[in-house]
Amino acid sequence: MNMLFPQIVAGLSNGSILLLAALGLSLTFGQMGVINNAHGEFMMAGAYTAYVMSTLIGNKGVALAVALVVGFVVSGLLGLLLDVALLERMRSRPLDTLLVTFGVSLVLQQLARDIFGATPVYAAAPEALTNPVTVFGYSFSAGRLFIFILSIVCVAALYAVLKLTPLGRQIRATSENRDLAEVSGISTRTVDHVTFFLGSGIAGIAGVALSLLNSISFNFGTTFIVQAFLVVVAGGVGQLKGAVIASFVLGLCQSAIELPTSASIGQVAVFLIVVVFLQFRPQGLVAIRSRNLA
Amino acid sequence: MTRFPVMRRVRARAAATMCVAAAVLATGGCGWGRTVAEKEALEAGSASAAGTAKSCVDTSGSSIKIGFVNSLSGTMAISEQTVSDSLHMAVDEINAKGGVLGKQLKVVQQDGKSEPAVFAEKAKTLIEKECVAAVFGGWTSSSRKAMLPVFEADNALLFYPLQYEGMEASPNIFYSGAAPNQQIVPALDYLKEKGYKKLFLVGSDYVFPQTANRVVKAYAAGNGMEVVGEEYTPMGSTDFTTIVNKLKFSGADAVVNTLNGDSNVAFFKEYKASGLKAATTPVISMSIAEEEVSAIGVDNVRGQLTAWNYYQTLGNKQNRTFVRNFKAKYGANRPTSDPMESAYTSVYLWKGMVEKAKSFDVDKVKAAADGVTFDAPEGKVKVDGENHHIYKTSYIGEIGDDKLIHTVWKSDGPIKPDPYLKGYDWAASLQSDSSGESGSGTSGN
Amino acid sequence: MKKLTTMSPAEFAATYKAWIGTVIAVLLILLAPSVMSVYNLGLLSKYLCYAMVAVGIGLAWGQGGMLTLGQGLFFGLGAYVMAIHMKLSDIGPGQVPDFMAQYGITEVPGFWELFRNPVIAVIGVAAVPGAIAALLGLAVFGRGVRGAYFAILSQALVAAFSVLLIGQSKTTGGTNGLNDFKGFFGYDLTDDANKQMIFYICAFLTLAMVLIVWWIRRSFMGDLIIGVRDQENRMKFLGYNPASIKVFAFSLAAMFAGIGGAMFVPVVGIISPSDIGVTPSILMLAGVVIGGRTTLLGPVVGTLLVRFAETQLSEAYPSAWTYIEGLIFILIIAFVPMGLGQFKGLWPWVKEKIGLGGAAAAGAAAGAAEAVAGAGPAAKTTSPTTAKAVNA
Numbered sequence A: 001m002n003m004l005f006p007q008i009v010a011g012l013s014n015g016s017i018l019l020l021a022a023l024g025l026s027l028t029f030g031q032m033g034v035i036n037n038a039h040g041e042f043m044m045a046g047a048y049t050a051y052v053m054s055t056l057i058g059n060k061g062v063a064l065a066v067a068l069v070v071g072f073v074v075s076g077l078l079g080l081l082l083d084v085a086l087l088e089r090m091r092s093r094p095l096d097t098l099l100v101t102f103g104v105s106l107v108l109q110q111l112a113r114d115i116f117g118a119t120p121v122y123a124a125a126p127e128a129l130t131n132p133v134t135v136f137g138y139s140f141s142a143g144r145l146f147i148f149i150l151s152i153v154c155v156a157a158l159y160a161v162l163k164l165t166p167l168g169r170q171i172r173a174t175s176e177n178r179d180l181a182e183v184s185g186i187s188t189r190t191v192d193h194v195t196f197f198l199g200s201g202i203a204g205i206a207g208v209a210l211s212l213l214n215s216i217s218f219n220f221g222t223t224f225i226v227q228a229f230l231v232v233v234a235g236g237v238g239q240l241k242g243a244v245i246a247s248f249v250l251g252l253c254q255s256a257i258e259l260p261t262s263a264s265i266g267q268v269a270v271f272l273i274v275v276v277f278l279q280f281r282p283q284g285l286v287a288i289r290s291r292n293l294a
Numbered sequence B: 001m002t003r004f005p006v007m008r009r010v011r012a013r014a015a016a017t018m019c020v021a022a023a024v025l026a027t028g029g030c031g032w033g034r035t036v037a038e039k040e041a042l043e044a045g046s047a048s049a050a051g052t053a054k055s056c057v058d059t060s061g062s063s064i065k066i067g068f069v070n071s072l073s074g075t076m077a078i079s080e081q082t083v084s085d086s087l088h089m090a091v092d093e094i095n096a097k098g099g100v101l102g103k104q105l106k107v108v109q110q111d112g113k114s115e116p117a118v119f120a121e122k123a124k125t126l127i128e129k130e131c132v133a134a135v136f137g138g139w140t141s142s143s144r145k146a147m148l149p150v151f152e153a154d155n156a157l158l159f160y161p162l163q164y165e166g167m168e169a170s171p172n173i174f175y176s177g178a179a180p181n182q183q184i185v186p187a188l189d190y191l192k193e194k195g196y197k198k199l200f201l202v203g204s205d206y207v208f209p210q211t212a213n214r215v216v217k218a219y220a221a222g223n224g225m226e227v228v229g230e231e232y233t234p235m236g237s238t239d240f241t242t243i244v245n246k247l248k249f250s251g252a253d254a255v256v257n258t259l260n261g262d263s264n265v266a267f268f269k270e271y272k273a274s275g276l277k278a279a280t281t282p283v284i285s286m287s288i289a290e291e292e293v294s295a296i297g298v299d300n301v302r303g304q305l306t307a308w309n310y311y312q313t314l315g316n317k318q319n320r321t322f323v324r325n326f327k328a329k330y331g332a333n334r335p336t337s338d339p340m341e342s343a344y345t346s347v348y349l350w351k352g353m354v355e356k357a358k359s360f361d362v363d364k365v366k367a368a369a370d371g372v373t374f375d376a377p378e379g380k381v382k383v384d385g386e387n388h389h390i391y392k393t394s395y396i397g398e399i400g401d402d403k404l405i406h407t408v409w410k411s412d413g414p415i416k417p418d419p420y421l422k423g424y425d426w427a428a429s430l431q432s433d434s435s436g437e438s439g440s441g442t443s444g445n
Numbered sequence C: 001m002k003k004l005t006t007m008s009p010a011e012f013a014a015t016y017k018a019w020i021g022t023v024i025a026v027l028l029i030l031l032a033p034s035v036m037s038v039y040n041l042g043l044l045s046k047y048l049c050y051a052m053v054a055v056g057i058g059l060a061w062g063q064g065g066m067l068t069l070g071q072g073l074f075f076g077l078g079a080y081v082m083a084i085h086m087k088l089s090d091i092g093p094g095q096v097p098d099f100m101a102q103y104g105i106t107e108v109p110g111f112w113e114l115f116r117n118p119v120i121a122v123i124g125v126a127a128v129p130g131a132i133a134a135l136l137g138l139a140v141f142g143r144g145v146r147g148a149y150f151a152i153l154s155q156a157l158v159a160a161f162s163v164l165l166i167g168q169s170k171t172t173g174g175t176n177g178l179n180d181f182k183g184f185f186g187y188d189l190t191d192d193a194n195k196q197m198i199f200y201i202c203a204f205l206t207l208a209m210v211l212i213v214w215w216i217r218r219s220f221m222g223d224l225i226i227g228v229r230d231q232e233n234r235m236k237f238l239g240y241n242p243a244s245i246k247v248f249a250f251s252l253a254a255m256f257a258g259i260g261g262a263m264f265v266p267v268v269g270i271i272s273p274s275d276i277g278v279t280p281s282i283l284m285l286a287g288v289v290i291g292g293r294t295t296l297l298g299p300v301v302g303t304l305l306v307r308f309a310e311t312q313l314s315e316a317y318p319s320a321w322t323y324i325e326g327l328i329f330i331l332i333i334a335f336v337p338m339g340l341g342q343f344k345g346l347w348p349w350v351k352e353k354i355g356l357g358g359a360a361a362a363g364a365a366a367g368a369a370e371a372v373a374g375a376g377p378a379a380k381t382t383s384p385t386t387a388k389a390v391n392a
Helices: A004-032 A039-056 A060-085 A094-116 A142-164 A166-176 A178-183 A188-210 A222-235 A240-258 A263-280 B007-031 B036-045 B077-096 B116-129 B141-154 B180-193 B207-222 B241-250 B263-273 B290-296 B317-330 B338-357 B362-368 B425-436 C009-015 C017-035 C038-063 C071-091 C098-102 C110-116 C118-142 C147-167 C192-218 C220-230 C232-237 C242-268 C278-283 C286-291 C298-316 C318-335 C339-353 C356-365 C368-382 C384-391
Strands: A132-135 A138-141 B063-070 B104-111 B135-137 B158-160 B173-175 B198-204 B226-233 B254-258 B283-285 B305-308 B373-376 B379-383 B395-399 B405-410
Touching (some): A004 A138, A004 A142, A039 A222, A060 A188, A094 C318, A138 A142, A142 A188, A142 B263, A166 A188, A222 A240, A222 C147, A240 A263, A263 B226, A263 B241, B063 B116, B077 B290, B077 B317, B077 B338, B104 B116, B116 C242, B141 B158, B141 B173, B180 B207, B180 B254, B180 B395, B198 B207, B198 B241, B207 B226, B263 B283, B317 B338, C009 C017, C017 C038, C038 C286, C071 C110, C071 C242, C071 C278, C110 C118, C147 C278, C286 C298, C286 C339, C298 C339
Parallel strands (some): B063 B104, B135 B158, B198 B254, B254 B283, B283 B305
Antiparallel strands (some): A132 A138, B373 B379, B395 B405
C-alpha cells in the first residue's frame, strides 16, 4: 500500500494547524514588533470558549459556530486589554515585551487552572467532524479538513482586510512608517490597538478549531507556541505570504521526516531546518527590503 | 577584524585574582570527608549496612507523622491530586478507628511539582526535617527513580502506588501497584486468547512504555505473535497523523497503548477520525483509568480495552464501601481508579506491617512485611517480603457508555509479583540484559 | 593614585571597593556552614547554581543585549557531562548504568566513554557548552540574526534539546534523566563534610564568575560589548566585528551556565529534561529581572532572592507562587525595567538623609577610630550578594 498520498495530506494538515497558530502572531509581531508569548494562552482562551459553548448549547454544530465568533471576541478583548494596560508603554523596547507576555502567560495559565480545574476537559464536536471522510479510497479526518479550510478562510479574510479596507491601509502605513502615518492623520495608537485585537482574536479562532483535535487544559497553548514562533521567524516578519509558505513547508517536512524515523526526530529536525535556513535568509523567507540599518 | 586591546590589562588582574581563588580553594581543600571507597569498606565491615543513617522519628507523643509527596502543581497534578485525596481518606479512616499502635497519624503533605528533582528534595525534607515514619506517593517512574537514592541513603520507607515497568526492587520501597506480570502479561494473555496475532505498539517516549514494550516484544516472540510497528511520541505530543497512518498501513489487528496523559486524547480522536474501530482493531491501554475516560471523551474510547488491577465497577463489599465513602468525601462525580485504590491500600498495608512489628522502626517494619494482608477494594492483597511488591488480581476491562470500565476478564486469583519476570521462559532474554545492573537493583533483605 | 597612608577611609573604601567586597564575600562564604544546617546549605548550593547561570545572563543580556531564552541548553549540557562522568565513575569500567541495562544495552556509548576521564569531564562542563555557543553564535550573529529572532531561536533550540534528550532515552535516561549518584570525584555524596565542600565550590565559583564579569565590565572589552548592544552598525563602521564580540560574551555566558549545571548534579542529585525545558529556561531570567540586568551583583542577588522565595512560598501556596512568578515578569519589566538596580540611584540620597555621608566625610579628617565606621557602609554597597547568600 502506498503511504505517500496520506502522508502528504497529513503534512498539509499539520501545515494548516501551524498556520492557524502562527497567523495572529505574524500579524502582531510583523506589524507591531511585539513578541507575544501569551499568544498560546489566547488560544487556550479560545479552546475553553469552545468547551463552555459546547456545554451551554445543545446542538454541537451551532455551538461550534458560536464558539468561533465568541472565541474571536474573548481572545481579542484579552489582547486589547494586554495592549492597553502593558504593551503600549513599551513600544520603544519591543524585546522586553517578550518577557512581560511570558509573565502574562504564567498568570493566565494559573487563572485557567483555578477557574476550570487542573483536569483536562473536552469540547464535544459535531458528529460529522469526528468521523472520517473518504476521498479516492483513503479515509481522512473530517475535523482536520475543517481546520484546513478554516485556515485558508482566515488567511483570505486577513489578506482582504489588510489590502482592501481603509483600516488595512492604516495598519500597513503604521507598520511601514509610523511617523509618516502619524503626520498623515492616522491615529497610530488606535491602529495598534486594533491590530493587536485582530491578532489575538485570530488566536482565539485557532484555539476553538484546535480543540477539535485535543483535550483542553491550562497548558493547551504551550504545545503550539514554540513552533508557531518558528513559522513567523522562518516566514519573515510582517508578510502573510511568508507565514503561509513557511507553515506548509514545515508541516510537510515534519511529516516526511517522521515517516522513516520517529516523532521526536521529526520535531527536532524542524527546529534545525529553521536554524540552517536562517543562515541563508537571515530575514526570513519573504524579507522586506530596507535601507534602515538599525 | 576584531581587536582585543583589552587583554593585556585584564591578564594581570586575572592572574592576581586567580591566585586568590586558588589559595582559597587550597586552604579549603583539606575539608573533604570520606570517599565512596571508604563508605563501601565501612558498610562491608558492618553486617547491617542500613544502620549508618540515624532516624529522627519521634515516637514518644500521642501522634506520629507520616509524609505524602504528590504533584499538586505542574502537568502531573491532574492525576496525582486524586492519589493524594485517597491517601488522605485512608488516614482519616484509620485515625477515626484509633490510629496505628494507638497513635493518631499526622500527615505532612509536600508538592512534588511534577519534577523529579523536586520529588527528591521533598522526600529529603520529609525524612530529615519532618522526621516522618513513612512516605507515600510518587507517580511517574522518574519521580520514583529520583527519590530512591534518598530513601536508601537515609534508610527510610516509601510506598509507591503506581503500576510500573518492573526491573526494580529496592529494600526501602514497597510497590503497591502492579509489576509487569500483573498487568502487561495478563493483557497479552487476553489478546492471545482472543486470537490477535499482529500487534502495533504506541507509547510516550519514556521509560515505562519502552520497557513495557520490550516485555511485549519478548512475549510476542515466544507466543507466535508479531509486532508490526513500534512508535513513540514525545510526552505531551498531540500530533498523531503520521503514527495513525503507519498503524493503518501496518496490517495490525490490535494496538498496545502505553501513551500517557493528554496524548491519549489526540491519539484516540485521530484513531476514530481515520476510520479505525474498536470492533476490528481494538486498543488495549495501560494508562487509561476512570478519570481519563471523561477527559478523552467517552465517544472516542467506547468499547476499547484497558488492563488494570482495579475498577470502580468491581462488585465486592470492600469496594462498594470504598466508592461510597470516597464520593461522600470528595463529591459524587469523582470516579475512583486503580492508582487511587492502590495508594489507599498502601496506607493500610503499612499499618498492618507496623502492627505486626509492634514498632515504627524501619528495619522492624521491613522484617515484618512478608505475608501482611489486607482486604482491599480490589480484592485480597498480600505483601511479598522478598521483592516488596504485592499479590494482586488482574482485570481486563472494557470502557462503557457510563464512562466507567467493566470487567471482561479476570485472572484466577491474585498473581504472585515477579518484577524481573524470572518465572517466564519467554522473558529469558530480558534477564541476561539486566544482570549488569548495579547498586539498588538487587532484591530486599 | 594616592598612597594608602594618606587616604581617607572613604577614599580607601571607594578605591578598593571590589577588594573589600571580595574579602567580605570570602569570609561570609567560609562562615556560612557554621551558622546553617547541612539541609539549608544544600538549598543554598542549589540557588548558587542558578546564580551562576544568572551571572552569565547578566553579561549576555544586560551588557550585550542578547536576550537568551535558551540558557537551559547550556545548563543541561554542563549537567549531563558531569552526570555522565559521575555515573561512570560510580559503576566502574566494563559496566553499564542500570537504565541502559533495562533497555538491553551492554556497552557504554562513545560520547559517554569520552567523559570517563575526570580531567576531560571538568574541562568538558565548560568547554562543551562554550564551544556549542560559539558555533551557534558564529552562525547566527555572523548573519546578523539578533533581537527577537535570536531570542526565538534560542528558545527553539532548548525545546529541541529537551525533545532530543527524551527521544534518545536509551543513552540519556529520557524523562527520568540521570540520577542516583554515589560519589563526586570519589567523595561520598552522603557525607556532610563533602556536602560542605561542594557548597564551597559553588560559592567560590559564583564569586569567581562575578569577578570575571567585573573585570570585563571595567575593561575595554566591556565597552565594546555595550557598544555592540547600543549601536551595532556604528561599531561596524569603526572597524570592529560585532559578531565576534557577541560570540565572546555569549560563549562566556554559556560556560557559566554549563558550570552551574555541572554543580547542580552533585548538589541536587539528579538532572532531567524537566530541569532545562522552555519554561525553566525563561525562569532562569527571573532573578536577573529582579536584580537588574545591567548591574554586576543584581543577577546574583535577584536569583538568590527569587529561589529562596520559591522554596518558602511554593510549599505553602503552590498556586499563589505561579501568580507571583508571572507578576515578577509583568510588573518589573513593564514598570521597573532595571529591577533592584533601578534603586541604586537612591543610595546617595539615603546616605545623606541618615547622615552616613557626613560621617564618612568627617572621617577624612579624623583618626583611625572613625575610619572603621566610615568603611562599614561603603563596603556594604559592594557585597549585598554575599550577605543575602548567607541569610538565605
